[in-house]
Amino acid sequence: MKKRSIFLLAGIATLYFNNTYAQETPMDSTRTASIDQVVITGNSNPKKKIESSTAISTFSAKEIQKQNPISAAALLQRVPGFAVETSGGEVGNNLFARGIPSAGAYEFVQVQEDGLPVFEDGALQFANADNFFRVDNSVSRLEALRGGSGSIFATNSPGGLINFITKEGTNDFKGTAKLETGTYGLMRTDVNLGGALVEDKLFFNIGGFYRTDNGIRKTGFKANNGGQIRLNLKYVFDKGYAKVYYKKLDDRNTFFLPIPLVQNGNDLKEFNGFDPNYGTYSYRAISQLNIPQAGGGFFSRNLEDGIHPKVDVLGAEFKYDLGNNFSVLNKTRYTNINMNYTGIFPAGGPQLAADFANSNGISGNNFQYTSVSSGAIVNPAYVQKLGFWAIDKQMNNFVNDLQFNYKFDKGNVTAGFYKSNWKSHQYWNWSNILTTATDRPQLLNLVDTSLAQTDTGYSKTYNGVTDMSFLIRDSQIQGSLNDLYLNLDYNITDNLSFNGGIRYSRDFYKGYGVSTTTSNLNNSGLTTDGTHSFLTTTADDNMSVLGNRYTYWNYDVNRVSFTTALNYKINRENAVYARFSNGFRSPNEEAYYNNMNNLSAIKPVTTNQLEIGYKYYSRTFDVAVIPFYSTLKNLSFTDVFSDGTSENKFANTTNLGVELEGYARLFNNLLEVTFNGTIQSPKYQDFTGRNADGTTFDYDGNSVRRMPKFYFNISPAVNITKQWRAYVSMNYYGKRFQDEKNTQTLPSFSEFGAGTSYQLGKIRFAVDGTNIFNTIGITEGDPRAGSPTGDGIIMARPIMGAAVRASITLDF
Numbered sequence: 001m002k003k004r005s006i007f008l009l010a011g012i013a014t015l016y017f018n019n020t021y022a023q024e025t026p027m028d029s030t031r032t033a034s035i036d037q038v039v040i041t042g043n044s045n046p047k048k049k050i051e052s053s054t055a056i057s058t059f060s061a062k063e064i065q066k067q068n069p070i071s072a073a074a075l076l077q078r079v080p081g082f083a084v085e086t087s088g089g090e091v092g093n094n095l096f097a098r099g100i101p102s103a104g105a106y107e108f109v110q111v112q113e114d115g116l117p118v119f120e121d122g123a124l125q126f127a128n129a130d131n132f133f134r135v136d137n138s139v140s141r142l143e144a145l146r147g148g149s150g151s152i153f154a155t156n157s158p159g160g161l162i163n164f165i166t167k168e169g170t171n172d173f174k175g176t177a178k179l180e181t182g183t184y185g186l187m188r189t190d191v192n193l194g195g196a197l198v199e200d201k202l203f204f205n206i207g208g209f210y211r212t213d214n215g216i217r218k219t220g221f222k223a224n225n226g227g228q229i230r231l232n233l234k235y236v237f238d239k240g241y242a243k244v245y246y247k248k249l250d251d252r253n254t255f256f257l258p259i260p261l262v263q264n265g266n267d268l269k270e271f272n273g274f275d276p277n278y279g280t281y282s283y284r285a286i287s288q289l290n291i292p293q294a295g296g297g298f299f300s301r302n303l304e305d306g307i308h309p310k311v312d313v314l315g316a317e318f319k320y321d322l323g324n325n326f327s328v329l330n331k332t333r334y335t336n337i338n339m340n341y342t343g344i345f346p347a348g349g350p351q352l353a354a355d356f357a358n359s360n361g362i363s364g365n366n367f368q369y370t371s372v373s374s375g376a377i378v379n380p381a382y383v384q385k386l387g388f389w390a391i392d393k394q395m396n397n398f399v400n401d402l403q404f405n406y407k408f409d410k411g412n413v414t415a416g417f418y419k420s421n422w423k424s425h426q427y428w429n430w431s432n433i434l435t436t437a438t439d440r441p442q443l444l445n446l447v448d449t450s451l452a453q454t455d456t457g458y459s460k461t462y463n464g465v466t467d468m469s470f471l472i473r474d475s476q477i478q479g480s481l482n483d484l485y486l487n488l489d490y491n492i493t494d495n496l497s498f499n500g501g502i503r504y505s506r507d508f509y510k511g512y513g514v515s516t517t518t519s520n521l522n523n524s525g526l527t528t529d530g531t532h533s534f535l536t537t538t539a540d541d542n543m544s545v546l547g548n549r550y551t552y553w554n555y556d557v558n559r560v561s562f563t564t565a566l567n568y569k570i571n572r573e574n575a576v577y578a579r580f581s582n583g584f585r586s587p588n589e590e591a592y593y594n595n596m597n598n599l600s601a602i603k604p605v606t607t608n609q610l611e612i613g614y615k616y617y618s619r620t621f622d623v624a625v626i627p628f629y630s631t632l633k634n635l636s637f638t639d640v641f642s643d644g645t646s647e648n649k650f651a652n653t654t655n656l657g658v659e660l661e662g663y664a665r666l667f668n669n670l671l672e673v674t675f676n677g678t679i680q681s682p683k684y685q686d687f688t689g690r691n692a693d694g695t696t697f698d699y700d701g702n703s704v705r706r707m708p709k710f711y712f713n714i715s716p717a718v719n720i721t722k723q724w725r726a727y728v729s730m731n732y733y734g735k736r737f738q739d740e741k742n743t744q745t746l747p748s749f750s751e752f753g754a755g756t757s758y759q760l761g762k763i764r765f766a767v768d769g770t771n772i773f774n775t776i777g778i779t780e781g782d783p784r785a786g787s788p789t790g791d792g793i794i795m796a797r798p799i800m801g802a803a804v805r806a807s808i809t810l811d812f
Contacts, residue, residue, distance in 0.1 A: 041115070041143035041163040042153055044405065044414035044487040050617050053499050053565035053577040054148040055081065055626045055659060057676070060141050061167070066727075066757070067715075068768045068805070072130045076162065077731060078713055080626075080659035080676040081146040082109075085706075085779035087797045089215070090224055091131045091307055092255045094780075097159025098146060098609070098630055099655035099682030101704045103639045103783070105129065108159030108585055108605075110150070113247075114166055116315070116333045119397050120422040120479060121156065124589050125640070126341045126391045127424065132249065132311050133164065134228050137176045137192040138207030140167040146659065147609045147628065151561040151583025152485055152501035155420070158561075158583030158607040166245075168234055169194035169203030176207075180807040185214035185222075197233075206231035215254055216800040218275075218439065220284030221304045226251030230313075239321040249311035252304075254282055255343040258782045258795040260350050260384075260437060266735075266747040268776045271350065271437070271793060272381075276776045277801025279439025281386055282344045285373070286435055286443050289388050291468050292526055294519035294543045299429050299469060301342050301390045309339040325407045330400070337395040345387035347642040348785050349795045350437035356383050357446060360460045360538075366450040372443035372464040382437035383444060385466060387642050387784075389430045397422040411490040411497070418483040424589075428473035430644065432466045453532060462528055462539035468521075471644035472544040477511035477589055495569040499579075500562075507557040507586060513596055515547035553596040557586050557604055578612045590638035594648045602650075603634040622663040630655045637740070642784040649740075651687035653704055655680055660712075669719055677712030684740065699740045706746070706780055708734035726756040738781035743790055749777030751799055764809040774802045 037049045039056055049056065057079045059067075069075035073086045073093035085094040085104075094104040102108065107123035111133060122129030146160040154161055173195030180188040192207030208229030215223025232245035259279060260271035270276045287303035315333035322328060351359070357367035369378050403416030435441035443464030451458040462468060485503040492498055520541050521534035534540050565579035585605040595601045613626040637649045657680025664673045682704035690696050703709075711734050717727035731751045738744035752775070755768035771777075782795035 039143055040165075041112075041161050042145040042149040044403075044489060045407075045412055047489075050573075050575045050615055051497065051567060051569060053497070053567035053579055055146045055611060055613060055624070055628075056148075057144045057661060058141060061137070061139060064135065064139060064142065065137075065809070068755070068766065068807070069135060070770060070805075072133060072135050075135060075142065076144065078674070078676060079144045079146075080661050080678050081160070081628075081657075082144070083678070083708060083711060083733075085797075087256065087779045087799045089254055089256045091253045092128050093130055094128070096707060098628060099653070099657060099680045099704060099707050100159050100607075100630075100632060101635065101637075101653065101682070101707060103588075103590070103637065106162075107588060108157070110154040110157035110161055112154070112161060112163040114245075114315075114317070114331075115163060116331050116399055116401060117154070117397070117420075119335060119337065119395065120399065120420050120481070121424075121589070124393075124395070124424050124477075125426065127339065127393055127395065131307055131309050131339065132335075132337060134209070134249065134251065135164070136207060136209040136228065137178060137190045138166050138205065138230055140165045147611060147630070148565070148579055148581055149487075149499070149501055149563050151581060151607075152487060152503045152563055155418070155481055155483060155505065155507070156585045158581070158585055158605075158609070166230065166232065167192060167194055167205050167207065168232060168243075169196060169205045171196045171199055175812045176809065177812075178807055178809040180805055182213065182805040183803050184216045185212075186805060187212055201236055203234045203236070204231065215280075216278065216803050217254075217256055217280040217282070218278050219254055219280060219282050220440070221287065222252075223254040223306070224252065226253075226308075228311075240319040240327070241317075243317040245313075245315050247311065247313040249309060252306050252308045254306040255341075256280055256282060256797065257343060257345050258780070258797045259346075259439070261776070261778070261794055261796050261798070263747075263791050263794045263796075265791065266745070268747060268778065270776075273436075273438040275439050275801075276798050277771075277774050281346065281384070281435070281439070281441055283440050286344070286386070286433060286441055286464070289390070289431060289433075289465075291431060291462065291465055292521060292524070293469060294521060294524075294540075294545045299390075301388070301429075303342050303344065303388075305340055305342050307339070307341050307343070309337055312336045327405045328403070329405065330402045332400040333398075335395075335397045337393070339393045339395070341389075341391040341393065343389050345389050345642060345784060346782060346795055347385040347387050347432055349782070349793055350382040350384050353380050353383050356385075357460075360446065360466075361457070362446075362448045362460070363450070366448055368447050368449050370445045370447075372445055378436075378442075378444065380436045380444070384435050384437040384441065386433050386435055386441075387430055388433050388465075389428070391426060391428050393424060393426045395422070395424045410492075411488065413489075414487045416485050418481065418485065420479065420481040423476065423478045425476040426473070428471060429469055430471040431468055432470060433464050434461055434466050435464070454536060456535045457538050459528070459537040460539065462534075462537050465539050467542065468540045469543050472516055472546055474514040474546055475511060475593055477509065477592060480508040482506045482508075497567045497569075499565040499567070501564075503561045505557055505559050505561065505584075509555045509557070509586065509592065510553065511592060511596075512550045512552045513593055515549035515551070516544045517547050518542050519545045551596050553592065553599060555587070555592065555599050555602075557584075559584050559604060573616055573618050575615045576613065577615075579610070581607075581609045583607050583609075587636060588638060590640065590646055591636040591648075594638065594646050602636060605635050606633045607631070620665045622661070624659070624661040626659040628655075628657055628659065639783045645692070648692075649687075649689060651699070652685040653682055654685055655682040655704075657681065672717045672719065673714065675712065675714045677710070679710050680707070681709055682707050687740065697740075699742075702740060702742045703737055705738060705740050706736055708736045708748070710734040723759040724756070725758075727754065729753040733777065733779070738783070744781050744794070745790075746778055746781060746796070749775055749799075751775050751777055762811045764811070766807045766809070767804065768807075769802065769804045771799060771802050775799070
């Protein structure tokens with residue numbers, strides 16, 4: 001792969017020196033002039049970017065095409081203020097907005113499609129919002145807003161709004177077809193078609209993709225396999241329009257978790273036997289789980305199913321001019337999701353074979369490891385206990401957003417009512433397995449050779465399983481949201497404008513959790529191997545069994561969010577603004593579950609944010625500089641540990657930072673440079689208390705975990721000719737701490753990409769390389785392992801190794 005990286009760079013360099021420079025705007029230029037861009041996200045009406053008193057980044061379909069992101073998270077790395085972890089694979093990634101810490105997912109932002117949520121809560125357990133959304137050629141543009149008016153126009157979104165806007169048909173029939181392949185067995189097809197069924201009246205658009213690949217990390221099976229299709233019909237009449245749409249997503253994706261590495265300060269090296277760029281514990285040889293249950297029957301799971309959501313979305317949008325400057329807009333959507341989630345979650349780090357045996361009650365050297373598949377005796381130096389986590393979720397969401405707008409000479413007023421009902425039911429069945437501490441791991445059995453095969457406790461495993469169904473959880477959560485909002489835009493003068501908004505949330509949450517007990521299979525009549533009873537193994541000693549005691553809970557939220565801002569347009573190209581906003585996020589799912597017997601322990605997370613921005617937009621140069629300050633109260637920390645328990649702590653935070661975003665087209669369009677970066681200093685406040693073991697902690701003043709103080713992305717591109725373009729990109733992610741103690745340092749890293757494209761008429765040829773230098777860059781340690789230990793053998797989740805993709809796109 002290193003040779004491939006060198007060849008790719010050499011090819012780009014050759015193209016650079018062997019072609020003439022362009023003297024006009026290239027066909028393959030990525031940028032639409034920001035001075036002309038109009039945004040709708042976080043605004044009551046479309047307005048020019050320079051007139052919007054918000055921190056908002058925009059990406060057109062053409063820009064997204066040129067970046068060719070490998071996932072939605074990779075695209076969002078280009079947004080300042082968003083610290084994005086992309087190491088989980090195509091889905092299941094984490095986004096932290098403006099230094100707000102969380103257990104992961106998209107907890108403080110709302111991910112939307114066409115102004116409505118992909119799912120009402122984007123941070124349900126094992127249900128990150130990006131599990132239910134894919135970027136393909138049916139996306140018209142992305143608008144990503146930080147802070148600001150997010151809490152006025154959406155729920156639980158004080159960190160911002162991420163709005164993917166889909167394409168609609170026009171009178172001109174247009175289409176795009178794309179074929180893509182890659183170095184990791186990738187085969188992908190994207191198609192999008194749009195046009196008019198009745199000129200000027202009835203329009204359609206249909207698009208989607210299908211993709212299969214082996215994964216950049218070597219799983220031994222199809223790591224990603226599936227696709228989506230979406231279509232819309234829009235009817236335009238004299239006073240408005242009506243639109244209906246449908247989306248179907250059926251996709252399987254492997255979720256990648258931490259692997260062992262060796263750390264010495266800022267130096268990271270591979271753990272012997274484990275490739276840090278391409279290795280994973282999620283491997284074919286351990287992919288099947290089939291174990292008897294204490295209540296009868298068997299529980300079976302296949303790791304190859306990975307994260308497998310089946311999503312059906314049906315929606316409609318209606319706008320009508322009521323006359324006298326009044327209009328009404330109504331958006332409605334129903335979403336149904338059935339998801340099977342299967343992943344390998346390390347239960348701590350590698351252990352010496354003797355140490356693991358001793359910790360499991362085998363004295364001295366009276367232990368023997370054997371291969372489950374062959375039965376042969378093996379002598380691994382290190383072994384690894386892995387969680388085989390299986391979660392099933394059934395989710396649905398019905399949402400309606402009704403708003404009335406009144407325009408007057410100096411501005412407009414929007415009043416709306418937002419109603420959302422949603423439900424999520426989940427069932428967990430978790431086991432632990434024992435493997436070699438290597439990539440391409442092999443299942444192991446462990447026995448105590450000082451005992452006879454018929455003795456109680458002779459074996460510590462059952463076909464490689466050390467803890468059979470040690471955790472089962474059955475729980476449900478429902479939300480009923482009833483929100484009123486009002487937004488005012490007022491032009492004080494031709495250049496000075498005011499924006500103010502308020503949202504009243506009367507939201508109701510309820511749910512239940514089912515009790516569990518422990519049991520075993522000793523008297524079940526079953527055998528471990530056709531001969532010996534389960535008395536001979538300890539693997540079933542603490543099996544979880546669902547009880548019949550339901551704990552029901554109810555939680556009400558009654559809060560007001562508000563924002564106010566001024567925007568001063570200095571001239572056509574320059575503007576400054578200031579905004580203050582107050583918002584909140586309701587407690588997350590695990591906080592409810594952990595405290596269902598004492599809900600007074602949890603509160604909504606409240607936020608205050610102040611931002612002051614300067615924007616300069618021209619046809620050749622853009623810059624936005626946005627200092628911000630934020631405070632948060634009642635922030636809950638709810639990581640689920642590998643033993644099934646949860647961290648249950650609460651803190652306040654502060655953050656002072658600045659977001660930078662820029663674009664330049666230089667030397668008569670020869671060179672284009674895009675840049676975004678964030679400098680910040682998020683700190684804990686009032687973070688003291690007592691641990692579960694009774695000890696006390698004091699993290700007041702510590703740096704917020706997993707949050708870099710500095711990160712940026714820069715991507716220069718050379719327009720070699722009018723048709724030929726080459727680029728490089730650098731993504732820098734600064735040093736962080738894995739934990740609240742600030743014990744485990746996650747070193748800074750730089751990830752480089754490169755690519756080239758050639759436009760031949762309506763056909764575009766492109767090659768894109770990611771992490772071309774095979775950097776070992778870790779985005780998180782192991783948040784499920786409890787307190788880290790610092791240097792030595794660590795568990796961490798690195799970014800993917802080098803990969804190259806090639807594509808052909810036809811526009812017609």
